[in-house]
Amino acid sequence: MTMRESRSILRDLTSEIADTERPLWSLGAEITALFDFLKERTAFRFNPGSDIAAGETRTDSGLAISPIQAAMCAWEVARTAAFIRGLKQAVQDASDSLSGRPLHVLYAGCGPYALLAVPLMSLFPPDRIQFVLLDIHQTSIASARSVVESLEFTEHITDYVCGDACHFDTTTHPEPDIIVSETMNVCLANEPLVMIACRLLSQSAAAIMVPASVHVDACLVDESKEFTLVDPNDVGDYPVPNRDRVMLGKVFELNGENARRWGSSLGDRLPASRVVIPSPLEARYRAMLLTTVVVYGDIELRDYDCSLTIPRPITTSQPLSGGEALQFEYRLGTKPGLAWNVAADG
Numbered sequence: 001m002t003m004r005e006s007r008s009i010l011r012d013l014t015s016e017i018a019d020t021e022r023p024l025w026s027l028g029a030e031i032t033a034l035f036d037f038l039k040e041r042t043a044f045r046f047n048p049g050s051d052i053a054a055g056e057t058r059t060d061s062g063l064a065i066s067p068i069q070a071a072m073c074a075w076e077v078a079r080t081a082a083f084i085r086g087l088k089q090a091v092q093d094a095s096d097s098l099s100g101r102p103l104h105v106l107y108a109g110c111g112p113y114a115l116l117a118v119p120l121m122s123l124f125p126p127d128r129i130q131f132v133l134l135d136i137h138q139t140s141i142a143s144a145r146s147v148v149e150s151l152e153f154t155e156h157i158t159d160y161v162c163g164d165a166c167h168f169d170t171t172t173h174p175e176p177d178i179i180v181s182e183t184m185n186v187c188l189a190n191e192p193l194v195m196i197a198c199r200l201l202s203q204s205a206a207a208i209m210v211p212a213s214v215h216v217d218a219c220l221v222d223e224s225k226e227f228t229l230v231d232p233n234d235v236g237d238y239p240v241p242n243r244d245r246v247m248l249g250k251v252f253e254l255n256g257e258n259a260r261r262w263g264s265s266l267g268d269r270l271p272a273s274r275v276v277i278p279s280p281l282e283a284r285y286r287a288m289l290l291t292t293v294v295v296y297g298d299i300e301l302r303d304y305d306c307s308l309t310i311p312r313p314i315t316t317s318q319p320l321s322g323g324e325a326l327q328f329e330y331r332l333g334t335k336p337g338l339a340w341n342v343a344a345d346g
Contacts, residue, residue: 003152007122010037010151014119017081018088024078024305031077038074038113041150044143046071057136061166062192062336064136064183067143070111073182079306080115086295087116087180087210091129094177094208102130104158106176106207108165108196109183110135112143116180118153126155132173134161165196170203180210186308187216187289189337194254194270194330201256202263208256213294215253216338218275218326220246220285221311246285248275251328252338272328272338279322287314287326289338316342 016022016030039045046052046068055066074080087105095103107117110133117131133148135141141162148157159173165183170176179200184193197209222244230238252272262270277287288311293301301309314326320342328340 006151010034010119011122013037014084014088014122017119018085018123020085020299024081024085027081028077031074031080034080034115034119035074035113038115038118038147039071042112042143042146044071044112044139044146048072055137055139058334059136059164059166059192060334061164061195061332062183062334063190064109064164065191067112067137067140070109070140071113073111074113074115076306078301079182079308082293082295082299082301082305083116083180083182083210084119086212086297086299087178088120088123089299090178090180090208090210090296091120091124095128098177102126102128103177104130104132104174105178105180106132106134106168106170106173106200108134108168108179108181108200110140110144112140113147114144116182117156118147118151121148121151121153121156126153129156130158130174131156132158132161132176134163134165134168136162136164138162166192166199168200170200176200176204176207178208178210179204184214184293184308186291186310187312187338188214188252188254188291188330190335192336194259194336195266195332197254197256197259198263198266201259205260208296209259211293211295212297213253213255213292215250215255215292215294217250217290217292218248218314218328219288219290220248220278220281221288222284223286224284226311244284246278248277248287249273251275251289251326251340252330266332268332270330270332272330274325274327277320277322277324277326281320281322287316287320288312289314314340318342 052068057064225244228241
């Protein structure tokens with residue numbers, strides 16, 4: 001296969017993934033083809049049956065997952081499609097305000113395939129977009145470099161940096177117009193996206209963050225109505241579940257404005273909100289946290305779209321009976337995440 005043919009295949013795949021007329025869930029074949037296409041262009045290999053956590057790094061700001069786990073994230077169809085689609089739209093919007101220079105994208109946690117960057121290199125020439133690829137693991141940086149070089153996209157690269165994104169000095173490179181990172185887990189737990197956003201956006205006054213927002217809401221859920229069972233012989237569209245939920249309110253949101261504000265005076269915790277459990281609390285309800293990822297514009301990952309948006313229970317030392325107030329805070333450090341205290345309302 002010639003280089004021209006390889007680039008054409010990548011461009012066609014990327015265009016299909018970026019087509020907003022296609023539902024995210026319908027892109028399984030394209031995401032699988034993209035994964036295989038990138039995998040073939042690096043010596044990096046892994047066996048999903050082995051210890052996939054081998055090589056992960058616990059930093060002072062959270063867990064940097066292993067190169068194997070980072071590669072496996074590409075298999076989450078809606079997540080990968082949403083981030084590629086969102087980054088493309090962010091690039092297009094940000095490019096409209098530029099003249100005479102390329103757009104600069106800092107990709108924090110690029111993983112072994114530079115999954116969000118390489119596809120866009122097939123759509124935008126190097127005089128329009130430039131990337132700094134940053135990852136804490138040398139294995140990932142070396143693999144990403146081989147993917148880029150195999151496709152002769154080296155002119156799209158400003159630099160490859162092996163280091164902790166939470167300690168990256170943006171002044172050593174062209175000021176980023178876009179900062180993109182997928183370094184997160186459900187409910188913003190354990191992984192360092194919050195600290196990465198605070199550190200990098202506080203140094204970059206005008207940079208756009210992708211994802212644009214990640215917010216966590218508290219709600220009451222009747223788990224027996226979360227899903228609708230479908231007969232395997234049924235055809236046509238799946239019915240929408242008739243869920244029974246009581247929304248309690250947003251407890252935490254990471255976005256560019258908050259990250260810049262927090263980044264100016266970081267301590268060991270960040271403020272979050274307070275919600276009140278209705279009284280009496282009906283027995284069918286369980287308190288849960290819901291994560292929503294607004295990648296960019298109207299491109300979102302919502303309940304059950306991927307591992308990032310699976311509801312998580314709010315656990316307490318004593319069963320909730322109604323009337324309690326839950327006061328949340330976000331704790332930073334080696335194991336970041338939301339924490340909460342329970343008190344009587346009032």
